[in-house]
Amino acid sequence: MTSLIRHLFRDKTVAAMLLISSFFIGLCALAPSFFVIIVLNKFLASGVTSTLVCLALGAVLLLAFELAFRQNRSTMIKEFNQRVFDPFIKMLKDRLVIKQITGEQFKKVQQNASIIKATTAPGITGWILDWPFVLMFAVILLLINWTAAVITVLFMMATLAVNYYRTNLNITQDSQANIEIFLVGLLTIVIISVGSLQVMAGNLDIGLLIGSNILAARAVQGTSKYAKAVGAIKQREQAMREINEFIK
Numbered sequence: 001m002t003s004l005i006r007h008l009f010r011d012k013t014v015a016a017m018l019l020i021s022s023f024f025i026g027l028c029a030l031a032p033s034f035f036v037i038i039v040l041n042k043f044l045a046s047g048v049t050s051t052l053v054c055l056a057l058g059a060v061l062l063l064a065f066e067l068a069f070r071q072n073r074s075t076m077i078k079e080f081n082q083r084v085f086d087p088f089i090k091m092l093k094d095r096l097v098i099k100q101i102t103g104e105q106f107k108k109v110q111q112n113a114s115i116i117k118a119t120t121a122p123g124i125t126g127w128i129l130d131w132p133f134v135l136m137f138a139v140i141l142l143l144i145n146w147t148a149a150v151i152t153v154l155f156m157m158a159t160l161a162v163n164y165y166r167t168n169l170n171i172t173q174d175s176q177a178n179i180e181i182f183l184v185g186l187l188t189i190v191i192i193s194v195g196s197l198q199v200m201a202g203n204l205d206i207g208l209l210i211g212s213n214i215l216a217a218r219a220v221q222g223t224s225k226y227a228k229a230v231g232a233i234k235q236r237e238q239a240m241r242e243i244n245e246f247i248k
Contacts, residue, residue: 026133
């Protein structure tokens with residue numbers, strides 16, 4: 001992770017723009033949850049159609065801003081990675097021309113170069129930048145529905161564990177995806193079940209229950225993406241170390 005930070009802050013202007021974009025992406029991502037909460041708690045009580053229209057337009061506008069910021073961030077990350085890694089790959093190719101290596105060494109270098117190229121995808125860096133705001137979702141959940149927050153944190157930890165121990169447990173990529181789908185579905189069942197008891201007891205309203213479920217799902221999905229990005233960056237660091245040893 002420290003290498004990623006050093007990597008991003010090679011250009012402080014780009015790093016600042018990426019962080020600002022990620023901040024607004026995180027804020028706009030709250031729109032669906034708060035839209036549901038306000039509609040269920042306020043609109044259904046008043047029944048004023050103009051209020052619903054304004055809320056819907058505002059939520060759609062925020063989602064459009066989120067899409068625009070994500071697209072812009074992806075473009076910035078792609079261009080930045082090209083400036084950083086393209087010269088490195090070119091230097092490697094030039095080195096291969098003048099250095100005599102065995103077929104096995106060439107295969108290893110080619111494999112490492114492919115890993116570096118694959119792990120410079122904008123989405124991987126974007127998932128890392130989104131992580132602080134995934135944690136923000138958990139904090140907001142704690143403020144509006146503490147039981148949902150506790151449940152969500154437990155499922156986030158379970159998601160991190162699945163990704164961390166995937167190799168040791170011989171979990172294939174397809175099985176991992178299936179487990180994560182199962183966890184998100186189970187998360188909804190648990191939150192709605194526990195929340196329904198709170199609603200019946202008068203400790204929670206339906207709007208907060210549904211809204212917290214949406215936030216919880218976003219938090220768990222964001223955790224899964226973060227874990228995958230961390231794994232990819234570790235692969236990239238290992239590949240670059242091996243290539244640097246080769247170039248020396």
